[in-house]
Amino acid sequence: MITRFFQEPQTGEAAEKVDIGGTILHHITNSHELELPIVGVVKLPHFDPIHIGGLTVDLSPTKHVVMMWFVAVLLVLVFGLIARPRLVPRGLYNFLESIVVFIREEVVRPNFGELTDRYINYFLTIFWFILFMNLLGLIPYGATATGNIAVTATLAVITFLVTQYTAIRSQGLGGFLKHLTGGVHWMLWPIMVPVELVGLFTKPFALAVRLFANMTAGHVVILSLLGLIFVLKTYFVAPVSIAFALFIYVLELFVGFLQAYIFTMLSALFIGMGLHHAHEEHGTAH
C-alpha cells in the first residue's frame, strides 16, 4: 500500500509525472491483485464472467473479496475458537463480550425489547463484519472492503430486505400497505404514498453511502496528505504531512468503530420500527 506510493516517483522517468490522483484511486478501488509483504504483488485467479440473462457477472475474486474472506475467517477463528464464552469472563473474551453486551443492551434491546435475542445474531454479525473490514483497511497491505460501494450497498440492501420482511410479518401485508399511506385522509394519498416510498428507499441508500463515504474519505485524506510531499517536491513538508496523516489515521480508527456502530444502530432502528408498529398505535412512532 505505502510501498507502491513511494515507488511511484522513482519509477517515473521525470518526477513531474507523479500521478497522485491515480495512485489514490488505485489504493481505494478494487483490483484483481493483492499486495502482500515480502511476496509483493500477487495476481488473483481470473475466471470467465458468467452471463445471467443480460447481466455479465465476473465472479473471480478481487482484493475486496479476499479481504472479506479474510475478515470472515478471522471472525470465525476469534469468536468460534479462541474466545470461548465463560460464565466468569476473562482476558480476550471479556473484552469482546463487553462489546457484544453493548450491542445487545444499548443497540438492539431499546428497539426490540423482549425479542432481542431472536434478532441479535444479525446485528452482532453485521457489526463485527463491518468493524473488522473497517479496521483491516487501516493496517499495511490491507484494503477497506467497506470503502467499496458495492459492499456497503449490499449490506444496506440486506438490512432493507430484513426491515420489509419483519414489518410485513409483524403487521401483515395490509398493515404494511396502510403504513405507506401515513395514516392521512385518502385524498392526500397521491402525495403521501410516494413520500413514504421514497422514505423507504432513502434509508438503505443513506446507510450504504454513509459507510462507503466515511471509509473512503479517511483514506483519501491520508493519501492526499502524504501526496503533498510529492506534489510540493520538498522534504520540509514531510513532518507536517506525516503528523497530519497520523492524526487522520487515529481518527480513522475511531471512525471505523463509529461507522460500524452507526450502521448497526440504524439497522436495528429501522428493523425495530417495523416491529413496533404492530404493538403501538398506528402512525405515532414514525
Add this chain to the structure above:
Amino acid sequence: MNILIMAAWLLLSGDGEHKGGLLDIDPGLIFWTVITFSLLLLLLGKFAWGPIVKTLQEREEKIKNSLEEAEKARRDAESLMAKNNEVLAQAERDAQDIARKAKEAADRLKGEIAEQAKLEASKLIENAKKEIENEKNSALLSLRQQVTEMAVGAAGKIISANLDAGKHKQLVDDFIRQMPSQN
C-alpha cells in the same frame, strides 16, 4: 432528490480511464458479499453468538438468583435477629423479675427473722428476769431460814454457854468464823 443523486452517481462512475471507478458497482462483489455475509451469519450465529448469548443469559439468571437468595438470607437473618432480641429482652425482663422477687423475699425474711429474734430476745430477757426473781426469792428464803437457824443456834449457844466477857467475845468470834463455812 434521488434522481439528482443517481445522476451524480452515473457521472462519477462513468470515469472510463480507470477500470473500476470509485462508484462502480461490481455485481461479482455483490454476489460475494451476500455469500460471505450469509455464511458468516450462519457460522457465527451457531458457534459464536448462540453460546455467548446463552452464557449472558445464564449469567443474568445466576446474578438474579444470587441477589434474590442474598435478599432472602438477609431477611431470614433479620427475622432471626429480631427473634433473638425478643428472647433476650424477655430473658432480661425475667431475670429482673426474679431478682426483684428474690430481693422482696429476702427482705421479708430478714424482717421476719429480726422480728422473731427480737421476740425471742425479749422472751429470753423475760425468762432471765423471772429466773433472777425466782433465784432471788429462793435465796432470800434460804437466807431467811439460815438467819433464823443461826439466830436460834446462837441463841441456844448463848443460853447454853457461860456468859462471861471472855467467853462471850470468843463465842462471837467463833460464830463469826463459822458463818461463812456454814453458808
